[in-house]
Amino acid sequence: MSNIDVLFFDVLGTMVDWRGSIAAETHAFLERNGRGDIDPAAFADAWVGRYDASVEPVRTGERPFVPLDQVNRENLEATLGQFGLAPAAFPPGELEELNLAWHRLKAWPDLAEGLSRLRSRFIVAPLSDGHTRLLVNVSRHNGLSWDAVVGADIARTYKPVPRAYLGACELLGVRPGNAMLVAAHDYDLEAARTCGLKTAHVARTGAADPSKAGSEGSREGWDYTCRDLLDLADRLGA
């Protein structure tokens, strides 16, 4: 593994607790708007749960690329409908603000120290379905520093389309075999491995994408299987 030059990191679920963060902001939103009777965790899961199906037409090329802000906003309105709420009943600023919860996702506790240690030895970059500005805002919100930021708006598609991984390697000037994806989700690691990247699985409680059956837990055979980024840093001597 001494030939690894660049570490790419999945963000949603792997670096940040998206479900917990979205549930917390949904809770505040529902309370503020007199609908504290709705379970915010169920609402958040329903919202996040629409994600995979809604980006699929972008993956296949059936729909031109739209960034996560737009995907999330469409899914928010659909989720409101699902819970019997009319989007038009809320002040527009309220929905915009709730949608921006995705720019304030909270990093897992090991992130700042783990990433800083890994960065001392490797080039580090997020490789995410989030667009560049969302990733910049999430990183600033959590005090994280990367060497480069690879948003979905650069390759203009969504993982696990091979172009997402191969385009990131090309941008960072690295052969796939000299790069490693760090992620909590099997489908992501599987696609990276198929593209020739090394793989590191990081265990994250509740990181499963509720829209993907069987995405919790790890298959065997990743190059590293780690508890968290500190564990990965130890194993890589960083």
Added chain:
Amino acid sequence: MSNIDVLFFDVLGTMVDWRGSIAAETHAFLERNGRGDIDPAAFADAWVGRYDASVEPVRTGERPFVPLDQVNRENLEATLGQFGLAPAAFPPGELEELNLAWHRLKAWPDLAEGLSRLRSRFIVAPLSDGHTRLLVNVSRHNGLSWDAVVGADIARTYKPVPRAYLGACELLGVRPGNAMLVAAHDYDLEAARTCGLKTAHVARTGAADPSKAGSEGSREGWDYTCRDLLDLADRLGA
């Protein structure tokens, strides 16, 4: 100016002393190869001086995008010829190593502190003719941290083509009027201003691109005219 959200920075000349750095590495290269009789500063100026004309066909679309590593390598071989040296007379590793001097350009002394102060208040990103990996290497070489990195390989053209500035604004999710370019070269600031960005001129000794007549010194009328990044940070309250 309270509506500025993103600061873009020119790199070659503005953030790093490209002429001084290239001359120093050229000096070592010439000494190592028994040609200490050649003036390294003249060689460096001849090499850098080929830059503008060689990227012009990419700007006009006449040539498909090629990254700076390839442009520099072609110009290095032409410059060797100009000084009566045959590229084939050197071990290939020697020319590759000299070409990589562009990945080790040295930052001006005010950079680390100035950038860190500006980053505490604004989103900061290089917006450079260098490709992403070159910018990552230069930044790591000098211990610099950005929020995002906008290499020429993203818009796949070279400044001052408007798409370079407008594409960077789109990537960072900012309207041009809420972004500012920080640069030492008038042609760069002029193009940014035409695209609607705010402008800050930073004085740099010897920052002139020898391939561009009249690029030293500043015209009037930039939003800020500063001694260095510390001065800019003072003026922006960062």
